[in-house]
Amino acid sequence: MKKTTKIRLFCGLFVTAAGFLGTASAHDVTGTLTTGTFGTLSGVPTSATCATPSTFGCGPGAGATDIWSITCTLDPNLSQNPTDRLSVQIQDRSTAGGPITATATSDVWAVTVTDTSVFNPGTTTLNAASPAKIVKASTPNNNATFAVVVHHTAAAADNYLLSVHCQDAAGDHTGTNVPTLIQDE
Numbered sequence: 001m002k003k004t005t006k007i008r009l010f011c012g013l014f015v016t017a018a019g020f021l022g023t024a025s026a027h028d029v030t031g032t033l034t035t036g037t038f039g040t041l042s043g044v045p046t047s048a049t050c051a052t053p054s055t056f057g058c059g060p061g062a063g064a065t066d067i068w069s070i071t072c073t074l075d076p077n078l079s080q081n082p083t084d085r086l087s088v089q090i091q092d093r094s095t096a097g098g099p100i101t102a103t104a105t106s107d108v109w110a111v112t113v114t115d116t117s118v119f120n121p122g123t124t125t126l127n128a129a130s131p132a133k134i135v136k137a138s139t140p141n142n143n144a145t146f147a148v149v150v151h152h153t154a155a156a157a158d159n160y161l162l163s164v165h166c167q168d169a170a171g172d173h174t175g176t177n178v179p180t181l182i183q184d185e
Contacts, residue, residue, distance in 0.1 A: 075175030
């Protein structure tokens with residue numbers, strides 16, 4: 001009887017821990033910057049027909065920009081208070097070179113974070129992410145929406161990890177929906 005109780009307790013703790021791990025990872029998304037918008041928006045040929053891929057943003061280029069939408073919600077299991085701000089970090093996950101930058105905006109504020117380190121695939125550990133920075137909502141809100149623009153300066157494909165966390169004025173987590181990719185380059 002004791003052994004059954006211990007197994008049930010262990011299984012319950014394992015399932016609970018797995019739930020927390022899933023919740024935390026919902027704030028992290030990976031992305032890849034591959035082509036720049038300048039070439040495709042201005043009528044310059046795409047990388048498939050571009051004679052000189054580094055010209056005018058053709059092919060893998062420094063003009064690549066991803067845009068993410070993050071919605072923060074009131075989640076009484078996390079905080080009874082409305083969302084006051086969004087915490088943002090960016091981590092370079094490739095050897096393409098050049099910094100990766102994320103600019104987070106609310107309707108009136110903006111903040112930029114940059115990871116200038118380069119991932120070293122010869123090691124088993126990733127480089128440190130950028131320091132977290134905070135962008136404030138214009139007013140504390142139960143359904144605050146933020147946009148995060150990710151871009152780089154390397155003329156090559158670049159991988160990144162974007163971490164976002166909605167917080168109340170005290171820094172406690174509020175509900176964070178899985179970020180939605182609204183522009184993928």
